[in-house]
Amino acid sequence: MTNQELLESIQMGHKEKKVLSLSKKLVKKCSFNSGSDVENLCHLAYWLYVYGCEDEALKLCEITHEVEFPGKGEEHEANRICNSNCDFVADRGVDCVICT
Numbered sequence: 884m885t886n887q888e889l890l891e892s893i894q895m896g897h898k899e900k901k902v903l904s905l906s907k908k909l910v911k912k913c914s915f916n917s918g919s920d921v922e923n924l925c926h927l928a929y930w931l932y933v934y935g936c937e938d939e940a941l942k943l944c945e946i947t948h949e950v951e952f953p954g955k956g957e958e959h960e961a962n963r964i965c966n967s968n969c970d971f972v973a974d975r976g977v978d979c980v981i982c983t
Contacts, residue, residue, distance in 0.1 A: 886946050887910070890909045890910045893939055893943075894907060901930045902934065908923050915950045924946075928941075
C-alpha cells in the first residue's frame with residue numbers, strides 16, 4: 884500500500900472530524916520537507932490513537948522509516964512536533980524515526 888493509498892483509506896474509513904480534516908489535508912499534499920505536513924501527519928497519528936485505531940496510527944509512523952530528516956535532534960522541527968505525540972509507538976516496541 885502506498886502512502887497515498889493509506890491516507891485515502893484512513894479518510895474513507897473514518898467519521899471523526901479531526902481525522903477527516905487532517906487526512907483530507909494530507910491526501911491533498913504530504914511532503915516530508917514541509918513542517919506543517921509533518922505536523923499534520925503526527926497529529927493524525929495521535930488522533931487515530933486517541934480513537935483506538937492503533938494499527939493505523941502505527942502505519943502512519945512507519946511511512947517515515949525510509950525518510951531522511953536532515954539535522955535530526957533536539958532542534959529539528961519534526962522532532963519538536965512529534966516528540967509528544969509518538970509515545971504510543973515506543974510502547975509497541977517501534978521507534979518513531981522522526982523522534983529518535
